[in-house]
Amino acid sequence: xxxxxxxxxxxxxxxxxxxxxxxxxxxxxxxxxxxxxxxxxxxxxxxxxxxxxxxxxxxxxxxxxxxxxxxxxxxxxxxxxxxxxxxxxxxxxxxxxxxxxxxxxxxxxxxxxxxxxxxxxxxxxxxxxxxxxxxxxxxxxxxxxxxxxxxxxxxxxxxxxxxxxxxxxxxxxxxxxxxxxxxxxxxxxxxxxxxxxxxxxxxxxxxxxxxxxxxxxxxxxxxxxxxxxxxxxxxxxxxxxxxxxxxxxxxxxxxxxxxxxxxxxxxxxxxxxxxxxxxxxxxxxxxxxxxxxxxxxxxxxxxxxxxxxxxxxxx
Numbered sequence: 196x197x198x199x200x201x202x203x204x205x206x207x208x209x210x211x212x213x214x215x216x217x218x219x220x221x222x223x224x225x226x227x228x229x230x231x232x233x234x235x236x237x238x239x240x241x242x243x244x245x246x247x248x249x250x251x252x253x254x255x256x257x258x259x260x261x262x263x264x265x266x267x268x269x270x271x272x273x274x275x276x277x278x279x280x281x282x283x284x285x286x287x288x289x290x291x292x293x294x295x296x297x298x299x300x301x302x303x304x305x306x307x308x309x310x311x312x313x314x315x316x317x318x319x320x321x322x323x324x325x326x327x328x329x330x331x332x333x334x335x336x337x338x339x340x341x342x343x344x345x346x347x348x349x350x351x352x353x354x355x356x357x358x359x360x361x362x363x364x365x366x367x368x369x370x371x372x373x374x375x376x377x378x379x380x381x382x383x384x385x386x387x388x389x390x391x392x393x394x395x396x397x398x399x400x401x402x403x404x405x406x407x408x409x410x411x412x413x414x415x416x417x418x419x420x421x422x423x424x425x426x427x428x429x430x431x432x433x434x435x436x437x438x439x440x441x442x443x444x445x446x447x448x449x450x451x452x453x454x455x456x457x458x459x460x461x462x463x464x465x466x467x468x469x470x471x472x473x474x475x476x477x478x479x480x481x482x483x484x485x486x487x488x489x490x491x492x493x494x495x496x497x498x499x500x501x502x503x504x505x506x507x508x509x510x
Contacts (some may be wrong), residue, residue, distance in 0.1 A: 201338035206237030209256035210247055213263050214397035215296040216382035216390030219432050220343040226268040233337050234274040236264060241279050245320040250392045261480045266472035275486030284495035291506060305348050329353040334495045337371040344381050347373050383428045385414040401469045408458045416450045423450045425456055433460045451473040
């Protein structure tokens, strides 16, 4: 722990290959700010079980996401990187929180309603997702949670649950605040909607140049306009509006040329991170998770010792 600094918490599910929406919406803001905080970065593997039922794939994804964290610029010596399932206090605290929240409260969750509307299986884990996320955040006395605009409600839920617990059993939990980076909080996909694996509209973060090109060429363009807005809205993540203005002016009406310019800029941006990622071994990943898990359990157990005493189960 770093004394004197506010505590930052974030996490990503190991549910598959990351895309540039994950990078610009969560990872880049994290890399830009994490050294200014006492930062805890979690691999949310139990959250992934709500949708991923393939053990081999989940194991591979866990290894990959740690590589991803390090490749984009996180230093495991400066941030606590750990795996959710290595800290059993997360699920223990979730049960205690479940005993103070109502089902009506959870039915209001945007993510749950959205997934139900898209026909995804409404298992109990999906329904209870915000409570486990609250436990993730609150265990570490978190001050700041960097999130996309669509994840803001989860932090609000964490505050509500902290208040419910504190009202019932006394002041044990700090109420965290969300940190949203304006302008890139919701990253557009190749179809103009929010970029998401579930929508099939992503550009891979560590994809090969050919994979990036294929995704960019699939971007839906508006044939009625002079400048393809979907292409431009993604392109401005890599270059400033001042840098892009002459490119789009020169290629006015030429959508193929605009896409080719985006491919080149995306590849120049991604290639160094891709090279770094390829250098990270399985042994490196295991060492990072072992060390991070030990430290995270120590912090979490200190909090749970107090919680158990407050709710009355300690003897």
